[in-house]
Amino acid sequence: MTRTRISGALRSPLTFSVLAGLLIGALFLLGTGADPFTAYGAVLTGALGGDGIGATLTTSTSVLGLALALAVPLRAGLINLGGDGQLVLGGITAAVTGLYSPLPAPLTVVLALLAGMAAGAGYAVLAALCENHLGVPLLVSSLLLSYPAVSLASYLARYPLKEPGSSLPQTRALPEGVALPAFGDSTVTLGLVLVVLAAAAYWFTDRRTALGYEIRMTGLNSRFSAYAGVERRGLTLKLMSVSGGLAGLVGAIGVLSFPYRFVDGSLTGPGYTWTGLTAALLAGAAPLGTVVAAFFFAVLQVGGLAMERTTEVPRELTQVLQAIVIVFLAARLRFPSRWFHRRSRESEAV
């Protein structure tokens, strides 16, 4: 079943959308007087060639991490729009832990990762509590809560934790050795392994466990799973804590990688949260699809920058390309929608 679904997903709508996107992109390129083959070639070699693959894998770490973070609740029909806040809190918490932990460096790294996850998880749970007990839809509570978290981290980086003398809003650098080991000379760190492990765990949970089954059924019809005893509030809390934990992990990985400090705005600047959410939405939160979509977007981001360096083509083109692919995919892709009770009821009452 899994296999047919993957091949089916790969075969029809995805391929169609990517091809359509490339075609429209090519028209754009011709319009600006550029050669589409050169430009697309530059994207591919820039992202997957020897010089670019490191950057692609580094970017994939963040994009995939956040895509997973947002896919986990999405599988049950819950949309977490607060990825930015959870990410940043994870990052700043890891920074604080790294700066003040009395433990030896390797243990501090572990502690910082755990602390970052805990902070992200805790904050996401807050949004879940708003939905469970205060009746504010998760979509809104997570989005609104995100802003104060970003402001708080920004405040901490600029005042209590700031690096003296620096013009940048950034914390002091973590002590020597408080860093995730990198592969050779590259910027790819152990963080990638952690995120890939998380993806594997998600796949396993989704396909092979009772909990994963409950999550899927909740996404398809929440009243059905509630009737059979799946406790919705508890599940929301669980999923949001995992979601926030993963976002926090990505933040912690960011801080424990070069430049080994929390720089205000650097975690949210590249827009990983949106890219991740889009990847998760496109894949209907299915584990493998999410991984594929996240990697695809990472390739586009890194390759787009490379294309801009080597050709005259502005990078916005890859952004446009990405959006067009999504539009095409979305138009052909049905997704179990639960964010609007009315809509779901109507579709269930066939």
Place this chain on the structure above:
Amino acid sequence: AAKNDASDSASGAGGTSFTLVTPDAVGQNEFLKLAVTGVKEAAKQHDGTQKVYESTDTASQQQNVQAAVDAKPDVIVLVGFEFADIVAQQAQKNPKQQFLIVDACTTKTFENVSCAVFREHEGVYLAGAEAGLLSKSGKVGAVDVLDTPQFRRYSDPFAAGAKQVAAKTETSTRFVGGQSPFDDSARAKEQANTLLAKGYDQIMAAAAAGNYGVFEAAKAKGAFAYGVDVNQCPSAPGTVVDNVVKRTDIAVEKGIEAVLGGTTGTTVSYGLKEGGISLTGLEAGVDSSKCVIADHKDVLTKVKALRDQIVSGELKVDDPAAS
């Protein structure tokens, strides 16, 4: 977009090459535009080639620096304090590669990293003095992008300069903030409005793209504003009094020159004295600058005196970013 100078690259096949990496899109960012001018000028002078890699966020900054290092040009020029950590890392890994950072420096010194920094606060101080002299209400303020030490360089010395010439001046600073602080001109305009509503009539605008919003607000209330980096007077003639000009182009040119001449690993500071920082009003061509200050020669005379004091070291301006 990558700005390959085709004609230069043809002639300078074996010549020198320079790569400029910017922290943000160049766009209308006057400071970065000047850096591009500088590196192009340097390429022309040394019969070499140049490339510009524009970044948008920390991830792309790192990728661009990596790409620049991989291409091994003679000098990699980086503009902005964002690059301090990245350069420190890359300089260590690539001891043969020469780097020039403009507007910042690494904490440790490296043999292959040269730095050029500015003392903007000196120019801002002079602008503040103009504001203090011109203010009718006795209230001068500033609108900064964010509350960071770097941006405070555009507000604190402004207040100090005004108080220097008019001790009773009231001062206040607003920060644009929000979701998109560098682009949000509507927010910048509202921030300026809150100052104007309180009677502030001279406003230093260090709000990046938001400057245009600040100028609009000032213009609507008949108040005055001060621009940064280049002459911004033409975007709101009659409203913009003067500008704190930062000659990034000179810093880039001179920096490259020094590196090619074998002087590496040094830090050069540009201020009023070196001509790296100035006011439009103090430069030649002030009369055709469309700046309000052109009509206030008396003010300029007093400001020139202050400048001379700073240049001679007689007067010291506090640097908010140094604390």
Place this chain on the structure above:
Amino acid sequence: MTPPRAEAGGVAVELRGITKRFPGTLANDAVDLTVRHGEIHALMGENGAGKSTLMSVLYGMERPDAGTVLIDGREVRFASPGDAMAAGLGMVHQSFKLFDSLTVAENVVYAAEPRRFGLVDRAAARSRVRELAEEHGLAVDPDARVGGLPVGLRQRVEILKLLHRGARTLILDEPTAVLTPAEADALFDVLKSLAAQGRTVILVTHKLREVLAGSDRVTVLRDGRVVARLVTADTTADEIAASMTGRAVELDRVHAPGTPGAAVLRVTGLGTASVHDVDLTVHAGEIVGIAGVAGNGQSELVEALAGLRPVTAGQVTLAGENITHASATERRARGLAYVPEDRHAVGTAPAATVADNLAMGHHRTSLSSRGLLPPAAVRAHARRLVERFGIRAASTDVPASALSGGNLQKLLIGRELAHDAPLLLVEQPTRGVDIGAIQNIHDQLIAYRDAGHAVLLVSAELSEIRGLADRVLVMYEGRIAASYTKDEADERTLGLAMAGAPAEATH
């Protein structure tokens, strides 16, 4: 535009050679149907026989692959229900098509509004509703929100909608599936008076009793084809049933009474939203039926027992253990299974596969160990249940939405029976299900009881309650209003009790 009113007895609606194909199914196969002015014409058939499809074609919701539609002798081609309405047709769908948040008046005039300056003339709408209600005996408050109305009244709103549009032919798809006998009788009174005014009624139904009592002629469909055209006065229930199923059916089978054992479910003084002070006991080997007009707290009671609704007062014990405040999961673990009323919105996830639907509830117990749920186990389980309960599905990997209503119900009941739980709560087990499937389901429930399990059955179908239950409770306004033994519970007694006036002494 309005065609001249044809004389009574003339042909109002004629379908000729209608064929409609869906991928993999021939839903209607050259169907001819003639309906005369002023008659009540019943259209019968098992689940999936093609009744709804035929009516969809007539009403312009589906295009036929072949065949013609004639109204008052003239050929018509409807592109949409709007066209059909303009030609004097009106349809009440099986699942009501109402706007819950709007008022009765707004629902009635929707898309045919009285206007003043482009604005909806609310006063006119209200008086129009009152007028129509008065004329046809369909009393309902024009200002009530439809969402808060009981089903009987909602159906009135549906009919008022058609009358407001001047429908001369009314199509009703299983209109009595959710009505109590009293409500159904009232509906037939209305339909008869409409027919007497010369209007035409086409009635789609599974219920023989109603057809015999209320219709003039009957057309029976089987597998998309017309298999019988009967005049009601000249036929019998057995004949109709036989032509529907293609075999002789034993109607109104009498099941042997159960042999009650120890108490399994004991409820004392239970209170929850709109339920007050309910006492009841269900013993092993016994079916206790709860009768009542919809909206008198039966659903809330069952939900509270299933753990889907907080209990605000009283106590519930299951096999001696107090489960008053236990969660749904804990209750299931202690031996409770539950067949909910709404199979589409609650009982299944139509978008999930048959296998996944069959796994629900078993996924934490028999199918998994230490939290792991092997896909192979899920599939094997599904194949077992499909076999055991005769669920007809192309494969266990197709979505449940591809099953017919009867088969979906079998899936649901099979899944819950497979828990082998000491207590089964079951609501409306045969709503909208055809005779063949009904018998199958009834047999399953009796077998379950005879295996020594306790069953609490809620049904609006009095014949079902009387056929299955060993004891009958009647709920009225959230309370148990009366309690009867199997023998005491005749239709009249129950009907009175359901209306709030228990006749004989109760215990």
Place this chain on the structure above:
Amino acid sequence: MFLDSDLLMSALRALTPILLAALGGALCERAGVFNIGLEGMMLLGCFTSVATSWFTGSPWLGVLAAALAAAAYSLILAVGAVTLRGDAVVLGIAMNLLAVGLTSFLLRTVFGVQGTFDDPSLAGLPLVGGFTPLAYLSWIAVAVAAVLLSRHVWGLRLRGVGEAPDAAATLGVRPAAYQYGVILLSGVLCGLAGAQLALGNVTLFTENMTAGRGWIAVVAVMLGRAAPLGVLFAALLFGLAEAAGFRLQGLGLPQQATDAAPYVVTLGALFLTTARRRRRPSGARS
């Protein structure tokens, strides 16, 4: 000194673009279409209005062009979600993304600049009594929308379509037509919102200048329960909180705190408004 008329004016100025966009979102919501592409449509409106005003010299043509362009852009959502039955949330997010890329791209190709386009001779909207005519229009639009929705035939049918499209369809009302209508209308309103932002609040175009206002409009739709007056109050609340935040900065509060203030206030308001619903017993099965 705190609650003066300047504060109110400032709040009302911040309010106008959000209100226009949120009205569009509310209408879509009423028709059962969840529109989170407001930000993108607004941004496209910003660019179109500035470009048109620049080339024609008329801000009014700019407003018109913005409305038309954003409406055309909204067809992505209409075709994608209504006709092709795609997911509205994904489409909306894609539209927001596409608008950022597209406007930056056009800024480069049309004006040959990056970042900001600004020119003293760019004609902005005139001010009448301190507000642009679009601000007055937005208030009128609230009233008109309120009457349309509650009293007009169109509004009744629209509400029906949003609640039960199949029920509306059986009565000869085509849900898709109404959904297309409101999506296009939301495009027009977002186009106006963009024009107000780029030719009213300021007179220039900056990449990504909507800066999250479209998302605030989405929140206002929810907070205001998709009712025109509710949306007005929600947007006003946000505008007031933001304007007050600016003031608080003047009193020495850190910028980060004043940045967060409007969101915290909005969340608080959501708690309060949902508190009433929470206390009501749940509607059980529906």
